[in-house]
Amino acid sequence: MDNYETGVAGLDEILAGGLAKGRLYLLEGSPGTGKTTIATQFLMAGAAAGETVLYITLSETEQELRDGAASHGWTFPDNFKVFELIPPESLLDEDQQQSLLYSSDLELGETTKRIFEAFERVKPSRVVLDSLSEIRLLAQSSLRYRRQILALKHYFAKHDATVLMLDDLTADVMDKTVHSVAHAVIRLEELSPSYGAERRRMRVLKYRGRRYRGGFHDFVIDTGGVRVFPRLVSAEYRAGFARKTVASDNESLNRLLGGGLERGSSTLILGPSGTGKSLLALSFVKSAVARGESAAMFVFDEELGLLFERSKGLGIDLQAMVDAKKLVIEQIDAAELTPGEFSERVRVCVEKHGARTVVIDSLNGYQAAMPEEQALVLHMHELLQYLNRQGATTFLTVAQHGLVGDMKAPVDVTYLADTVILLRYFEALGRVRRAVSVVKKRTGTHEDTIREYMLGSQGITLGEPLAGFQGVLRGVPSLLHEGSATLLDTSKA
Numbered sequence: 001m002d003n004y005e006t007g008v009a010g011l012d013e014i015l016a017g018g019l020a021k022g023r024l025y026l027l028e029g030s031p032g033t034g035k036t037t038i039a040t041q042f043l044m045a046g047a048a049a050g051e052t053v054l055y056i057t058l059s060e061t062e063q064e065l066r067d068g069a070a071s072h073g074w075t076f077p078d079n080f081k082v083f084e085l086i087p088p089e090s091l092l093d094e095d096q097q098q099s100l101l102y103s104s105d106l107e108l109g110e111t112t113k114r115i116f117e118a119f120e121r122v123k124p125s126r127v128v129l130d131s132l133s134e135i136r137l138l139a140q141s142s143l144r145y146r147r148q149i150l151a152l153k154h155y156f157a158k159h160d161a162t163v164l165m166l167d168d169l170t171a172d173v174m175d176k177t178v179h180s181v182a183h184a185v186i187r188l189e190e191l192s193p194s195y196g197a198e199r200r201r202m203r204v205l206k207y208r209g210r211r212y213r214g215g216f217h218d219f220v221i222d223t224g225g226v227r228v229f230p231r232l233v234s235a236e237y238r239a240g241f242a243r244k245t246v247a248s249d250n251e252s253l254n255r256l257l258g259g260g261l262e263r264g265s266s267t268l269i270l271g272p273s274g275t276g277k278s279l280l281a282l283s284f285v286k287s288a289v290a291r292g293e294s295a296a297m298f299v300f301d302e303e304l305g306l307l308f309e310r311s312k313g314l315g316i317d318l319q320a321m322v323d324a325k326k327l328v329i330e331q332i333d334a335a336e337l338t339p340g341e342f343s344e345r346v347r348v349c350v351e352k353h354g355a356r357t358v359v360i361d362s363l364n365g366y367q368a369a370m371p372e373e374q375a376l377v378l379h380m381h382e383l384l385q386y387l388n389r390q391g392a393t394t395f396l397t398v399a400q401h402g403l404v405g406d407m408k409a410p411v412d413v414t415y416l417a418d419t420v421i422l423l424r425y426f427e428a429l430g431r432v433r434r435a436v437s438v439v440k441k442r443t444g445t446h447e448d449t450i451r452e453y454m455l456g457s458q459g460i461t462l463g464e465p466l467a468g469f470q471g472v473l474r475g476v477p478s479l480l481h482e483g484s485a486t487l488l489d490t491s492k493a
Contacts, residue, residue: 007045010228029188196335218340234385241391271423300365
């Protein structure tokens with residue numbers, strides 16, 4: 001069966017090809033969720049393809065529709081017809097309202113008759129009926145309402161029209177009459193977090209005879225219309241690549257990692273604030289760009305200007321990488337971005353810009369975009385699986401609570417990552433120092449030592465294994481063998 005494109009970015013992917021021709025569909029959601037915008041995009045797509053389309057409005061005026069379209073930069077072409085179905089003026093007269101001439105029976109019959117007349121006059125291939133709540137109120141009972149919807153369905157089916165009915169759920173939210181009649185049902189929802197912009201999501205409740213993408217999908221209403229971000233399913237994305245070892249330009253760091261990291265793997269950099277998690281990830285970005293590859297970095301926590309300056313002082317020129325179009329770096333506002341849109345941005349960087357090294361800094365900021373911890377783990381699992389299957393080497397940073405001693409991470413994702421690098425502060429000889437260790441690596445061997453490191457103009461400098469100390473990871477180590485306790489000279493930092 002032929003399909004109609006909806007004209008909504010991302011929606012056809014969820015619907016596995018769009019809307020089948022000659023069927024009746026239901027788009028429901030409370031006021032403000034974007035029903036009218038999606039319906040207008042559906043008709044605009046048909047008009048752009050040379051079809052005659054019809055918007056039947058029972059609630060908004062034609063001018064309101066045109067003004068709403070103008071806010072998105074649209075003007076209705078000649079083959080985009082609007083039929084404004086308003087009650088007769090005499091209905092506004094109190095005396096006439098009480099007469100039998102305008103009983104609900106006659107009003108419903110007159111409404112249906114005028115809808116059919118408008119259709120016969122225009123003969124459109126696509127129709128939008130906005131909204132069903134008006135018809136439900138006129139029908140007064142579920143039985144009459146169902147019969148009316150069935151009559152509309154059979155009439156439009158006889159003329160091979162594709163119909164999108166809108167329901168604002170204001171009359172009776174428990175009435176599922178149209179659900180059983182419609183070929184497919186799409187529900188729109190709006191969520192209001194305690195802080196930040198409202199968030200919208202959609203779900204396909206049913207689609208007869210078609211395997212659609214289930215679950216919730218985030219969407220936004222921007223100037224230019226609705227954009228939907230299909231839920232990421234990593235199993236759908238597989239790319240062939242060589243699983244070779246990717247090394248940094250720091251030999252001592254490579255030795256600690258057993259030669260480097262495997263392409264198509266994920267690395268979690270864990271540690272308290274200020275230990276250099278971002279810089280460690282950036283050292284791999286620098287190495288990737290030096291090899292001629294592209295990289296992407298998504299920054300949740302730090303202002304980009306400050307990050308650029310700080311990195312330059314540590315021997316990493318991010319601006320030069322951006323200017324050479326080898327690095328895509330984006331500032332992410334967790335209060336304004338949905339998890340679905342974030343996944344879409346990562347996909348664009350990988351599929352369109354060819355990024356093979358991806359940094360997400362940090363998971364704390366990502367969690368702020370999605371407070372439900374369990375949902376965060378599921379989202380991150382799909383995203384990491386997708387990146388791994390695309391051959392991208394991924395780095396996640398997580399800031400732990402506290403500075404020394406027993407520290408906690410906001411969410412435990414260590415089991416998702418292929419490699420876990422642990423950064424720690426420790427006190428020795430009257431100074432606060434930093435230590436690094438690799439506590440997990442699925443794809444090969446690694447050193448089991450703990451090494452001190454310093455941050456300086458040359459980037460990260462690693463020292464010899466701290467063999468003479470015990471309890472470094474707890475923050476306050478004890479000296480075991482004075483002769484073997486080798487520490488870096490911090491005066492050179």
